Amino acid sequence: MQSYDIIITGGSYAGLSAAMALGRSLKKVLVLDSGAPCNQQTPHSHNFLTQDGETPADIARKARAQVAQYPTVHFKNGLAVSAEKTTDGFLLTTSAGEIFEAKQLLFATGVKDEMPAIKGFAECWGISVLHCPYCHGYEVRQTPTGILANGEMAFEYARLISNWTxxxxxxxxxxxxxxxxxxxxxxxxxxxINDKEISEIVQEQGQIKHLLFKDGSIHPLRAVYSRPAFRQHCPIPEALGCKLTEMGHLIVDPFQATNIPGIYAAGDATTPMRSVAAAVAAGAMAGASMNKELITATF
Structure with a gap:
């Protein structure tokens, strides 16, 4: 069984950012990643200094290459399926049956969006069906835009998006x-306000052409904003006793620590502010906080 100071589950932006901070702190780290980021079909990332307009995949590829230069950081392709508390830390098991040991765990595992039963929605998600105006609003500014929502959230969303169109x-x-x-x-x-029931988002290669309603009418659009339901991509933190908000995000303090000692979380799993820049910042904070905790425990 291989032992590490820290196991990071999730090798995207928050996880890699934490791994860099920890690698630079001389900590032995395992980054375990299953290779399924939630923004994998998003064509471009925005609102991130020095990386504006880059593809999410290119940002992640560059980040991983830079983190890999630190010899104490190790990478493993795999899916974490369970973890348990031990006297000295945690044991984590993968779907391949591998078991790893660490003093601390960081979950940077994101969330899994649950697509509504509207034909074409999933194909457009992250391309022309958008969740964040700060990430994508400028590119579709002053164009025919829709919001797919209802109730209180619909009002607040409409008020926000009206800034861009x-x-x-x-x-x-x-x-x-x-x-x-x-x-x-x-x-x-x-x-x-249009209250007709939607039959389909008619699209071509993820780009919306129009909404088709059940009565046969259509409404041409360039973009639609929506916040579909989601769940934690990884159930392990909750199984270990980590608390969630009413919305379903992992609760963390300003240092990215959960309510369970030794377990930290960062990135989309912890906040509705889903952006690459926010994930990188949270990962950096988590890495520094975890390093400090390890030092304090022995000094």
């Missing part, structure tokens, strides 16, 4: 669940 329609996909005051505010700002 004056041609905005809220699609509630059924009876609108908004208050009279909210309806009046949306109308005041020229935001139309």
């Amino acid at each position: 004056n041609d905005l329609t809220l699609f509630t996909n059924g009876a609108a669940q908004l208050s009279e005051e909210q309806l009046a505010r949306l109308a005041q700002h020229g935001i139309a």
Whole structure:
């Protein structure tokens, strides 16, 4: 059985950022990654200094190459399936039956989006069906844009997205669940509401052409914003007792520590602010915090 100071589960932006901080701190680290990032079909990453417009895959490839220069950081392709607390730390088991030991665990495993049952949605996700205006809003600014949402979230989302376009329609996909005051505010700002049920997002190579409704009518669009349901990509933290927010994110303190001693988390698994820049920052904080904890335990 191989032993490490820290095992990082998830080798994307938060995990690699933490691995760099720990490698530079001379810690023996294993980065375990299954190779399934949530943004794998997103064509470009934005709002990240020095990397604006780069592909997510290229950013990750460059990051991994840089982290690999630190000899105490090791990489393993694999899927973590379980972990248990021991007297001195944790044992982590992969789907291949391999067992690794570490003093601390960092989960940078992200979330898994659950696509709604609308034909074409999954094909457009991350390309023209978007979740974050800070990541993608500039590229579709002042174009015909939709929001697929209902209720309180729909109102708040519409208010935010109106910053990027004056041609905005809220699609509630059924009876609108908004208050009279909210309806009046949306109308005041020229935001139309369409409550027809959607049959399909008609698209070509992930680019939206129009929405097709169950009554046969269509609505041409360039982009749609949506926040589909999600779940934790990795169930291990919750199985170990880590607490979740009402939304389903892992709860961490400002140093990325969970409520379970020795377990940290960073990246999309911990926050609704899903961006490469935010994940890198959280990973750097986690790495520094974990290193400090290891030093404090022996000094």
